[in-house]
Amino acid sequence: MSEVTPNMYRYDEFDARFVAERTAQFKTQVERRLKGELTEDQFKPLRLMNGLYLQLHAYMLRVAVPYGTISSRQMRMLAHIARKYDKGYGHFTTRQNIQYNWPKLVDVPDILSDLASVEMHAIQTSGNCIRNVTADHFAGAAADEIEDPRPLAEIVRQWSSLHPEFVFLPRKFKIAVSGAPQDRAALAYHDMAVEIVRNAEGRTGYKVLVGGGMGRTPYIAQVLGDFVEKQDILAFMEAAMRVYNEQGRRDNIYKARIKILTNALGIKEMRRQVEIEFAEIKKTGGLQVPQEELDRITAYFAPPAFETGLSDEIPEAGKDFANWVKTNVHAHRQPGYAIATITLKTPGQVPGDATADQMDVIAELMDTFSVGEVRVSHEQNLVLPHVRKKDLPAIYARLKELDFACANAGLITDIIACPGLDYCDLANARSIPIAQSIALKFEDLARQHEIGELKIKISGCINACGHHHAGHIGILGVDKKGVEFYQLQLGGSGAEDASIGEVMGPGFTEHEIADAVERVVNLYLKTRQPGERFLDTYRRVGMAPFKDAAYEKEAA
Amino acid sequence: MTKLIKSGAYAQDNFVPVADDAALPDGAVLVSLARFQKDRDALLARNTPIGVKLASDQNPQVLADDLSRLSLVALEFPKFRDGRAFSWARILRTRLGFTGEIRAVGDFLFDQVNYQHRVGFDAWEVSDHFTVEMFHKALNEMTDVYQPSADGKKTIRELRAAK
Amino acid sequence: MVFPAPMAQQNHGPQMLTANRLRDGDVLYRKGSTWVLALADGEVYPDQASADAALAAAQAETVRNEFVAPYLFEVRDVNGVITPAKEREIIRAAGPTVRADLGKQAGMVNV
Numbered sequence: 009m010s011e012v013t014p015n016m017y018r019y020d021e022f023d024a025r026f027v028a029e030r031t032a033q034f035k036t037q038v039e040r041r042l043k044g045e046l047t048e049d050q051f052k053p054l055r056l057m058n059g060l061y062l063q064l065h066a067y068m069l070r071v072a073v074p075y076g077t078i079s080s081r082q083m084r085m086l087a088h089i090a091r092k093y094d095k096g097y098g099h100f101t102t103r104q105n106i107q108y109n110w111p112k113l114v115d116v117p118d119i120l121s122d123l124a125s126v127e128m129h130a131i132q133t134s135g136n137c138i139r140n141v142t143a144d145h146f147a148g149a150a151a152d153e154i155e156d157p158r159p160l161a162e163i164v165r166q167w168s169s170l171h172p173e174f175v176f177l178p179r180k181f182k183i184a185v186s187g188a189p190q191d192r193a194a195l196a197y198h199d200m201a202v203e204i205v206r207n208a209e210g211r212t213g214y215k216v217l218v219g220g221g222m223g224r225t226p227y228i229a230q231v232l233g234d235f236v237e238k239q240d241i242l243a244f245m246e247a248a249m250r251v252y253n254e255q256g257r258r259d260n261i262y263k264a265r266i267k268i269l270t271n272a273l274g275i276k277e278m279r280r281q282v283e284i285e286f287a288e289i290k291k292t293g294g295l296q297v298p299q300e301e302l303d304r305i306t307a308y309f310a311p312p313a314f315e316t317g318l319s320d321e322i323p324e325a326g327k328d329f330a331n332w333v334k335t336n337v338h339a340h341r342q343p344g345y346a347i348a349t350i351t352l353k354t355p356g357q358v359p360g361d362a363t364a365d366q367m368d369v370i371a372e373l374m375d376t377f378s379v380g381e382v383r384v385s386h387e388q389n390l391v392l393p394h395v396r397k398k399d400l401p402a403i404y405a406r407l408k409e410l411d412f413a414c415a416n417a418g419l420i421t422d423i424i425a426c427p428g429l430d431y432c433d434l435a436n437a438r439s440i441p442i443a444q445s446i447a448l449k450f451e452d453l454a455r456q457h458e459i460g461e462l463k464i465k466i467s468g469c470i471n472a473c474g475h476h477h478a479g480h481i482g483i484l485g486v487d488k489k490g491v492e493f494y495q496l497q498l499g500g501s502g503a504e505d506a507s508i509g510e511v512m513g514p515g516f517t518e519h520e521i522a523d524a525v526e527r528v529v530n531l532y533l534k535t536r537q538p539g540e541r542f543l544d545t546y547r548r549v550g551m552a553p554f555k556d557a558a559y560e561k562e563a564a
Numbered sequence: 565m566t567k568l569i570k571s572g573a574y575a576q577d578n579f580v581p582v583a584d585d586a587a588l589p590d591g592a593v594l595v596s597l598a599r600f601q602k603d604r605d606a607l608l609a610r611n612t613p614i615g616v617k618l619a620s621d622q623n624p625q626v627l628a629d630d631l632s633r634l635s636l637v638a639l640e641f642p643k644f645r646d647g648r649a650f651s652w653a654r655i656l657r658t659r660l661g662f663t664g665e666i667r668a669v670g671d672f673l674f675d676q677v678n679y680q681h682r683v684g685f686d687a688w689e690v691s692d693h694f695t696v697e698m699f700h701k702a703l704n705e706m707t708d709v710y711q712p713s714a715d716g717k718k719t720i721r722e723l724r725a726a727k
Numbered sequence: 728m729v730f731p732a733p734m735a736q737q738n739h740g741p742q743m744l745t746a747n748r749l750r751d752g753d754v755l756y757r758k759g760s761t762w763v764l765a766l767a768d769g770e771v772y773p774d775q776a777s778a779d780a781a782l783a784a785a786q787a788e789t790v791r792n793e794f795v796a797p798y799l800f801e802v803r804d805v806n807g808v809i810t811p812a813k814e815r816e817i818i819r820a821a822g823p824t825v826r827a828d829l830g831k832q833a834g835m836v837n838v
Contacts, residue, residue, distance in 0.1 A: 022708050022720040033705045037675070042750065044792040053645065054675055062796065064819050065830055066752035095829055110829075112751035136645065166710045166720070172679035173654050173713065176647025242711075253651045254623065288659055294712035301721060358825055429815060430823035438818075440825045490813060 009372065012380030016077050017162045017308045019127045026169070027124045030131055034058045035117035042114070057137060057175065059130030060116055063433045069111045070133040071123060075143035075161040075185070076104035076384040080374040083382065085126040087367035093119050098367070100352065100360045102424060102475055103182070104142045104384040105133055109431055131169060136177045138168035138249075144186045144193045145385035148309060149347050149393040151339035155204045155212050157187035159306040160241065163297060167242050174249050178256030179264035181249070182221075189504065194386060196220045196228045196506030197478055199266045200248060207235050214241050218248060218278065219270030222472035226508045227267040230275040232282060238302055240286075243295040247285035251278070311342070312379040312394055318344025325401035331453060332404055332415035346397050348378075349417040350390040350407060355447035357411070358440050359425045360388030366410050377403050386475075387463075388424055389417065414453075420462040420529065421447040424475060428468030428485065429492075435468035437485025437492040438518075442466055445522045450529075459529060462542045465500070478502035480543045481525060482509040494521040496528070498554055499546045512555050524558045531557035569699050570665070570687040577689075579615045579636055594638060597622050600630075608633055617669070620648045624656040631662045639685070641670035650683050657684030657714040677702035684714035741771045742778040743809075744785060745819070746797040753836065754819055755794055757781055762794065764836045766820040771802060771809055 019027070034054070041051040059070040071086070078086070086106055090098050093115050094108045101107055111119060123129055133140055141161045148156040164183060168174070174181075186193040187204040195201035201217040214236040220229030236244045248266075255273075257263045270278050289295060320343050322333055338347040350370070352360050362370070370390065374382050377399050378392035385391055395403060407413035416422045423446060426432065428439030443466055450456055465479030469486075476482035482497035493515030500509030516524045529542070531554055536545045546554065568577040579594040588595075588607070594615035600607060607614050608630075615636030618624060624637060631637075637656060639649040649668070656662045667687040668680050677688065681703055688699070708720050718726075743766070744757035755762035756769030763769055772778035778799050785797040801812035811817050822830015829835065 020724065022723060026706070026708060026710075026720070029706050033675075036705075042792060044790060048749075048789065048795045050644075050673055054673070062747055062752060064815070065754060065822060066747075095835075110752075114750045136647070169710050170679075170706065171711050172682035172709075173650045174647075175679055176645055176650065176676070178647075250651050250654075254648055258620075258646055258648070292658070429818060430825050435815075438824060440823075444825070487814075492814065 009376040011080055012375045014079050014379050014381035015310050027129050031120040031124050056135035059133035063431055066110045069108045071106045071130050072133045072140045073105050073384050074165050075158045076145050078382050080371040080380040082126045082128055083367055083371040087364040089119055090364040097361055097363045100384045100388050102386045103140055104386055105140055136179050137175045138181045141165050142184045145383040145391045146347055149340050150188055151341050152190055153188040155187040156309055157185035157204055158309050161185045162305050177253055178258050191504035194502035197222055213237055219267040221265050221267040222477050224262050224470045226477040228506050239297045242297055243289045244286050246295055247282045247289055250285055251281050314342045320344055322397045323401050329404050335415045336417040344397055346395055348392040348395050350412050351414050351417050351422055352389055353422045354411050354414045355421050355451040356444055359423055359443050369410055373406055418461050419456045420450045420459050423464045425466040426468050426474035436487040437468045439466040439468040439485055446525055449522045460541055477508050492518050510551055527557045528554050565692055566689045568689055573696055620646045624652050628660050631660055634664055636665045638667040638669045641672045644671045644673050653684040654714050674698055674702050682713040682715045741773050741802050742799045743769050743771055743802050744781050744799055746794040749795050
């Protein structure tokens with residue numbers, strides 16, 4: 009099957025030159041660093057703004073995947089980079105990016121050049137700047153979508169790229185967009201987020217949220233703008249960014265996010281200040297997004313040439329396949345089509361990791377079955393957005409060969425885990441082994457399906473890169489006198505019913521935590537009413553019974 | 565020792581910095597915001613150039629009514645990570661319409677000079693090892709920009725439309 | 728900025744000194760006035776004075792731009808084997824616990 013080029017944004021000469029010059033600039037910065045013309049203190053913010061961290065074992069490079077969209081050509085390059093410069097694998101992250109854990113500083117300019125050749129980069133994937141703009145991983149495909157949010161994400165991406173005023177913010181800034189009533193992008197937990205909505209006249213516009221966040225002090229975002237007209241969105245965002253840049257705290261890194269400022273000012277005052285700034289910006293008109301530009305960018309994301317007259321039935325192909333369809337296949341806008349989730353969560357695997365060989369096979373699947381396109385989800389999975397229903401059995405068979413065919417999307421073994429103390433310089437505890445032990449404990453597929461939707465999210469430190477605050481069951485690894493302990497939180501949600509998980513109590517050891525989770529799950533199974541997910545039962549009965557069950561020392 | 569870069573070359577710094585409690589010498593002076601607010605009338609009556617230095621937490625809006633009488637606003641970067649002055653320069657240059665010198669002082673990186681230039685800085689107080697060649701290099705590393713700023717540089721979107 | 732780097736700690740007991748090689752990020756351990764790749768080959772500083780002296784010497788050398796972020800960490804003698812007191816340093820010396828095929832534990836040097 010020859011390479012298929014999906015409908016997505018394509019660089020023109022300006023974009024290409026921009027990335028090429030940025031790469032050349034970083035190459036010079038690396039040379040200056042190696043020669044000592046830059047100290048580490050001076051070099052650090054520069055390398056962070058090119059996505060390069062120094063971690064526990066080595067450097068780590070975070071490559072941007074704008075709104076989670078990858079073409080097969082790009083996927084092959086990502087595999088090539090893993091092979092040539094790293095140790096043969098990569099990690100898909102909770103912000104839809106991909107990370108490499110073992111690049112050498114001296115190789116990074118070449119890696120960036122290779123990325124640039126397929127219209128990719130690592131710009132602003134770290135540092136106190138606007139980060140990768142993430143989007144609903146079902147964008148452009150989901151049956152419930154009002155409008156594809158990715159054109160907006162692309163417009164925001166360009167506007168935020170090396171924005172001269174906002175590259176030294178008080179702290180990092182994360183933006184997410186969604187175009188559907190069901191929130192698959194965790195909007196409520198972002199510094200700023202946009203939901204595409206329809207007004208009374210039936211016209212679409214942007215509901216802008218501000219001040220959500222994870223970390224030490226989680227917050228649910230609040231509404232900054234109920235209905236921002238499309239042409240105004242950049243002016244509106246610039247206003248919010250300016251208020252934040254001017255007033256965000258600079259004295260304490262744990263109090264520097266916009267969520268803190270929003271909470272300190274109160275949303276009413278925040279709105280007032282942003283409105284004033286917005287009105288000033290609009291006077292000059294320079295940030296207006298004309299309809300032609302909206303149309304021009306939207307055209308890049310046109311739906312693929314769907315086949316018509318296809319059967320809307322999913323073929324029979326055995327019990328295992330049927331289970332996989334139940335969890336991993338989602339409704340598509342187009343009759344005859346479906347969205348297929350590739351969970352990178354086979355019990356025992358490192359969540360979100362894929363080898364270079366697996367990436368190459370996935371690129372083949374993309375070309376053969378999904379018009380050359382895949383999405384990265386913030387749940388550390390991959391999504392084939394446009395597959396014909398009749399191809400699902402063949403896709404499933406290929407995924408089985410890859411060992412990525414577990415029928416567990418959204419189930420208890422579809423765990424999100426940050427890299428944790430196994431990789432990360434900031435971590436206090438390991439998270440991957442905990443994810444593995446829980447997944448293996450609940451490996452039995454019938455049991456998983458009986459339990460139903462249960463999102464476990466694990467973070468190895470308070471920075472919450474595993475999004476544990478948004479887990480139905482959240483687990484936070486802490487270091488208590490040199491021993492890893494794991495605290496449970498229950499009842500978090502990153503969907504449109506967003507909530508922050510409630511901390512249960514003292515932590516469990518590495519050897520106890522999976523059993524504690526099991527006791528919690530068993531109590532749910534005993535207590536639930538028909539149709540209730542774990543989250544629903546928790547919300548109905550509260551923490552107390554779960555706490556009793558978790559700390560019970562005898563086997564349930 | 566520091567040098568001043570202005571209009572792409574080393575320049576003479578004609579402004580004498582004056583401590584808050586020191587007497588004002590003749591000629592062009594650079595004072596803190598507190599000093600300016602305290603001795604505003606006296607300063608304005610002198611008919612010699614006045615410069616005001618703002619700390620990173622001081623919004624230039626407070627000078628709005630007096631900007632036409634100022635020749636220089638110096639914006640401090642106490643630490644290069646403190647990026648507030650990028651916003652201060654931006655509104656000073658465009659919204660408040662300041663036509664005088666906006667000078668970057670303090671701790672900033674070579675790699676920030678281009679951003680500073682874009683948001684309206686036109687003078688830089690730099691250490692000895694920061695050469696004019698480096699300055700020009702900083703401004704020329706990136707040909708195009710995606711977003712409008714105080715420099716009025718055409719954005720990529722405008723360049724696309726012109727093709 | 729981001730997060731405070733580990734400083735010279737008021738540790739008790741023996742310590743070692745580690746850093747990352749600038750060019751490739753590989754983990755280094757101080758031995759004398761040079762660096763080695765394996766913790767087992769590194770020098771143990773028996774008291775705070777010698778540890779602080781080693782850190783100071785290393786910090787002065789960062790201008791050579793060969794390594795970055797040197798810091799001290801506690802070690803103990805566990806059945807005759809010098810072992811870090813903190814799990815983080817154990818993992819750093821060996822490699823990810825979830826990939827026994829990677830890192831120093833798998834004999835990989837130069838990262």
